[in-house]
Amino acid sequence: MTETSDNTTNRRERWYRAVAATAGVAGAVALAVSALLVLFVLRGYGDHPLDSPRWAALKAELARTPRDDPAARAALVKRLRTLDAELRTAYFARRRRLAIGAYVVCAAAGAALAAGAIALRLRRRPARVAGAAPNRERAERAARRGRLAVAACGVGLAAVGVAGVAAIPAPRTLSPPSRPPVRPVEVATVEQTPWARFRGPGGRGVVVHRNVPTDWNAPAGENILWRSDAIPLPGKSSPIVWAKRVFLTGGTSEQREVYCLDADTGQRLWTRTVPAGGRSPEFDESMGTGWAASTPVTDGRYVCAIFPTGDLVCFDFDGQRRWHRNLGTPDSAYGFATSLVMHDGRLIVQYDQYDDAFDADKPGTWRSRLLLLDPASGETLASVPRPVTDSWTTPVVAELAGREQLITVGNPLVIAHDPADGRILWQADAGGPDVAPSPVVLGDRVIVAVPNAYVFALRGAVELSDGRQRVIWQANEVTPTICSPVSDGRRVFALSSWGTLACYDAATGEAQWLRDFGGQQFNASPSLVGETLHLTDTQGVTYVVSTGPFDFDDTAAVDANDGEPVVGGIVQDPTTGKRIAAPVRTCPLGEAVYGSPAFQDGRIYIRGRTHVYCIADAEHTQETP
Amino acid sequence: MRRRRWMLLVLPVAAGVVIASAATHLVAEQRFSVPELSEDYVPPDVPSPAPRSRTMQYVDVAVLAAFLVVASAAALRFRSRGGLVVLTLLALGYFGFYRRGCVCPIGAIQRVCPVFDVRALVTPDAAAAEAHGLSAERIAEAWRARAGDFAAAETSGRGRDFVLSLWVGPDSKRTLGRIGRERIAPPGDAPPVPLGELVRTEMRPVLRFAHGVPWVIVAFFALPLVATLLFGRTFCAAVCPLGAIQEAVALKPVQLPAWLGHGLGLFAYVYLAAAVLLATTGGGFLICRQDPFVGIFRLSGPVIMLLIGAGVLVLGVFLARPYCRFLCPYGAILRPLSRLSWRHATITPDACIRCRLCESACPYGAIRAPNTGGRPAPRRRGKLTLAALLLVVPVLTAAGAWGGAWLAGRVARMHPTVARAEAVHRELAAHGAVRGDSDVTEAFAGSDVPVDMLLAHGRAVRRSFAWATPVASGFIALVVALKLVSLAVRRRREDYAPDRALCLSCGRCYASCPVDHARRLERKGARPPAELHATD
Numbered sequence A: 001m002t003e004t005s006d007n008t009t010n011r012r013e014r015w016y017r018a019v020a021a022t023a024g025v026a027g028a029v030a031l032a033v034s035a036l037l038v039l040f041v042l043r044g045y046g047d048h049p050l051d052s053p054r055w056a057a058l059k060a061e062l063a064r065t066p067r068d069d070p071a072a073r074a075a076l077v078k079r080l081r082t083l084d085a086e087l088r089t090a091y092f093a094r095r096r097r098l099a100i101g102a103y104v105v106c107a108a109a110g111a112a113l114a115a116g117a118i119a120l121r122l123r124r125r126p127a128r129v130a131g132a133a134p135n136r137e138r139a140e141r142a143a144r145r146g147r148l149a150v151a152a153c154g155v156g157l158a159a160v161g162v163a164g165v166a167a168i169p170a171p172r173t174l175s176p177p178s179r180p181p182v183r184p185v186e187v188a189t190v191e192q193t194p195w196a197r198f199r200g201p202g203g204r205g206v207v208v209h210r211n212v213p214t215d216w217n218a219p220a221g222e223n224i225l226w227r228s229d230a231i232p233l234p235g236k237s238s239p240i241v242w243a244k245r246v247f248l249t250g251g252t253s254e255q256r257e258v259y260c261l262d263a264d265t266g267q268r269l270w271t272r273t274v275p276a277g278g279r280s281p282e283f284d285e286s287m288g289t290g291w292a293a294s295t296p297v298t299d300g301r302y303v304c305a306i307f308p309t310g311d312l313v314c315f316d317f318d319g320q321r322r323w324h325r326n327l328g329t330p331d332s333a334y335g336f337a338t339s340l341v342m343h344d345g346r347l348i349v350q351y352d353q354y355d356d357a358f359d360a361d362k363p364g365t366w367r368s369r370l371l372l373l374d375p376a377s378g379e380t381l382a383s384v385p386r387p388v389t390d391s392w393t394t395p396v397v398a399e400l401a402g403r404e405q406l407i408t409v410g411n412p413l414v415i416a417h418d419p420a421d422g423r424i425l426w427q428a429d430a431g432g433p434d435v436a437p438s439p440v441v442l443g444d445r446v447i448v449a450v451p452n453a454y455v456f457a458l459r460g461a462v463e464l465s466d467g468r469q470r471v472i473w474q475a476n477e478v479t480p481t482i483c484s485p486v487s488d489g490r491r492v493f494a495l496s497s498w499g500t501l502a503c504y505d506a507a508t509g510e511a512q513w514l515r516d517f518g519g520q521q522f523n524a525s526p527s528l529v530g531e532t533l534h535l536t537d538t539q540g541v542t543y544v545v546s547t548g549p550f551d552f553d554d555t556a557a558v559d560a561n562d563g564e565p566v567v568g569g570i571v572q573d574p575t576t577g578k579r580i581a582a583p584v585r586t587c588p589l590g591e592a593v594y595g596s597p598a599f600q601d602g603r604i605y606i607r608g609r610t611h612v613y614c615i616a617d618a619e620h621t622q623e624t625p
Numbered sequence B: 001m002r003r004r005r006w007m008l009l010v011l012p013v014a015a016g017v018v019i020a021s022a023a024t025h026l027v028a029e030q031r032f033s034v035p036e037l038s039e040d041y042v043p044p045d046v047p048s049p050a051p052r053s054r055t056m057q058y059v060d061v062a063v064l065a066a067f068l069v070v071a072s073a074a075a076l077r078f079r080s081r082g083g084l085v086v087l088t089l090l091a092l093g094y095f096g097f098y099r100r101g102c103v104c105p106i107g108a109i110q111r112v113c114p115v116f117d118v119r120a121l122v123t124p125d126a127a128a129a130e131a132h133g134l135s136a137e138r139i140a141e142a143w144r145a146r147a148g149d150f151a152a153a154e155t156s157g158r159g160r161d162f163v164l165s166l167w168v169g170p171d172s173k174r175t176l177g178r179i180g181r182e183r184i185a186p187p188g189d190a191p192p193v194p195l196g197e198l199v200r201t202e203m204r205p206v207l208r209f210a211h212g213v214p215w216v217i218v219a220f221f222a223l224p225l226v227a228t229l230l231f232g233r234t235f236c237a238a239v240c241p242l243g244a245i246q247e248a249v250a251l252k253p254v255q256l257p258a259w260l261g262h263g264l265g266l267f268a269y270v271y272l273a274a275a276v277l278l279a280t281t282g283g284g285f286l287i288c289r290q291d292p293f294v295g296i297f298r299l300s301g302p303v304i305m306l307l308i309g310a311g312v313l314v315l316g317v318f319l320a321r322p323y324c325r326f327l328c329p330y331g332a333i334l335r336p337l338s339r340l341s342w343r344h345a346t347i348t349p350d351a352c353i354r355c356r357l358c359e360s361a362c363p364y365g366a367i368r369a370p371n372t373g374g375r376p377a378p379r380r381r382g383k384l385t386l387a388a389l390l391l392v393v394p395v396l397t398a399a400g401a402w403g404g405a406w407l408a409g410r411v412a413r414m415h416p417t418v419a420r421a422e423a424v425h426r427e428l429a430a431h432g433a434v435r436g437d438s439d440v441t442e443a444f445a446g447s448d449v450p451v452d453m454l455l456a457h458g459r460a461v462r463r464s465f466a467w468a469t470p471v472a473s474g475f476i477a478l479v480v481a482l483k484l485v486s487l488a489v490r491r492r493r494e495d496y497a498p499d500r501a502l503c504l505s506c507g508r509c510y511a512s513c514p515v516d517h518a519r520r521l522e523r524k525g526a527r528p529p530a531e532l533h534a535t536d
């Protein structure tokens, strides 16, 4: 070796050392920074800002703060907003730091690679020839090995492929499955006429049975067939009954449920939680209708229920959930309370909601709508916008002036829809703010009660002939605020929620008599059983009242022995001098009642604040073990 | 000792790459969470990024062409490894980090292949019409009147022969459903009947070629193919960003035994077949979804993607270009084309002197040694093997196709429409309704698409799999068989030469050839030393 080549080698070696050291240092930096990044991330550095415990604590506090303390809530919300901004700012700062770290790692790794490559080049050794020289035999051996490897890989591929794919379950036929038909639960006899919706058949509040009890006392256990266990969640909705099943709903701001009870024993057969799809609505809890005010509906196959969150759910009789939809949380001053209706295989939802920008002239912006759905699938069949804002009434379907109509009462209009496709048939300016009483139909007329305004009788013809007015009569002796009117065809009975009952002549609207129930509060709608009315106040006391014949005999109304009024009796109202229907019985339940009772053959089902009662005469009570 | 020092250097680097990728992910995955908004909140219009401008698309294609020309010149004309390295880094910068790995010829395979679209044919259902007392004319007219509701639907025939035909997509399915729910009233006072109950809707797959493929994609797909037919895989040498990033990390490659290379090389064809199968049936772009490096190019992506990318790179330090050699579906197309290329890179610029110095120069195992010399060959045996293997080709292909046909129904599950249809069908069969128990069925339940439409669509897609799966599996089997045949054919080779299929024209072997060395010195004006050696 010459001196020059020695020098070159030395220089090379020095370079090599320098470059290798650079590579090492860069690699170490890359490693260290990555380790740091990983450590940061493990320590929650990249955590979601809203996972912060401070955030959760504040949110929990907000949830605990009662709604009727708006000042405290507003303060909390403000704190939450500040914290939110703070957390997000911090989060993005952390993210920026992580990003810088990642770039540092990339740069260092790149530098290490480059230096490594140079160092390798500096140490490159001359190529050496090793092993035997290639020849035909070696080439052939190699080809043979290659073939073997290819064959092995091919077999392996086939095996893995077949095993892998075969492990996938066999495909389904994908032919439309015949949906297991949900057979309706038969109601064989007229005695079992179901009470399948709010206010029973046709929403009329008229009971077809004549043998329902007229006397009971729940605290004393008189004429009580059963009392259910406590229903887990409260609800102002009414129970419905189909064959041997009673359905009802309950709810709180946290959870909504649908219940099914055995109609003979009161045993709870199933309880189903309703999936929460919507935002929690905001309404005044003290004035509001609560979280389960809408009465469910059934057609013997499906039970559908709706809640103020906009959750609409459908179960079959076995409690299998068929479908669930959220219709979008409706805005409603007291919470959505309209009950569901089913007609001719369609589920009908009167989905009225508040709209501060409501403009009757801009149909495209109306938020209220009438929905027709397929109860089997929940599919929307029709969705018709309605020019009204929020209401709490339940529609009825009836034959009016020769055609089927769906009558709805809203603010400010009464609207008749075609129940087949939702089309608006006619509308009348006979609704109003805060309407809760549902309409009733008698003959070709619609009776509508607008709180603090009038009771109207409207013509139900789609087209009005010869300049006839829509309104036939209006009366305001008693205008119900919550309870729906009821009619026997000749008369209309209207009950105000503070306990005044009026009897109007159905033809003229003339008030025939009034009766005051002395300051009792009524939420339940009156039901007509033959010639008597059942009026249940919020204390749970039911007044069984005679509607009185027209040609009554005053003296016959009072029992000669004790001077007490008898069934069908009429008394003179001392203050007004009018003849009024007398209560025949007062039947206590012993707990508060908000919903309307459901009537069946010989039975009444009443939902108290916590229990459901089945009332039956002693003979019926004994009939069933 | 020296070896171990190298490990000390390489390992931290490798680890760094892995962790860097993971860190990139950590940065990338933490997205801004939507604030809890009240219902009055109107979400702002999010401006969507504009598509690449037309001019820039021309620029991309021009850049690709220029890269191909320069790479071919560098590899074949100038034999400059240094030039190729510089070009590789430039390609990594432009096609990789600047263009973020898209558009790329590899992914373009999925765009240029023919695609099964599904066509729906709606005809009046005579039986249903009769049952409802409605004439076929009336039904046909009702549907004809609504044909305008579809983006593109054709109608033909009248009455019973009426056909409404349209391409099936999410929108048209929804529209079909909506019209199907509209009702028309039969004569008399019978209740109105939904239009959907009065027709039969048949859906069938139709193979469409090169439908609506942008020319840029065609250019990106075709240019490298043309270049390969002319000059071999110079695209892989210095233009492909995926190749480039692997080339950049291949510091200390080891030699794989040739047989292993032959075996593993098959996977690229499997990948190609699977990707084309999915793309053809409309099941999605496998290559793009599984691209190991795109996450690194974008410094963002799902963690698994980044980890796989980092893993491949770490592997690539020791095993040169693993993706290119064993997986790349585009490479699988380039291999046979390169065999046919007009010109190809050579190890030596002149005659091979069989010095054996280049024997281990190729990290891709692409250098084929001479196969002459030694004892004379027992000719008969080789011929028998070849004949047997030739017979095997059709048998194996048929077996592969048969297997594919057998498993087509299961394979079809990879398609999202089929998967969705099956999930919905399962719920329907079990509960009689779509309850939305899983994310898929819940999303479907909220979609307004009628169940029957979904099921019909699923059946049609499945029928396209019944065609495409046997073709794909038969193709894989054919490749295996042909590979066996090619390994049995003996082509006489006197010199060391690159295997044209596998050689990436990377130029690493040039420097190991003493003839090349001499040529270089000559060009510099120096006299070549008497003894040729291969050191720097």
Ligand code: SF4
Pocket (backbone or CB within 6 Å): B106, B235, B236, B237, B240, B241, B242, B243, B244, B323, B324, B325, B328, B329, B330, B331
């Ligand atoms: S083989 Fe490698 S270089 Fe060639 S196209 Fe595929 S990824 Fe790119």
Ligand code: SF4
Pocket (backbone or CB within 6 Å): B345, B347, B361, B362, B363, B364, B365, B366, B367, B498, B499, B502, B503, B504, B505, B506, B507, B508, B509, B510
């Ligand atoms: S040019 Fe071809 S044979 Fe030479 S090292 Fe590169 S890939 Fe191997």
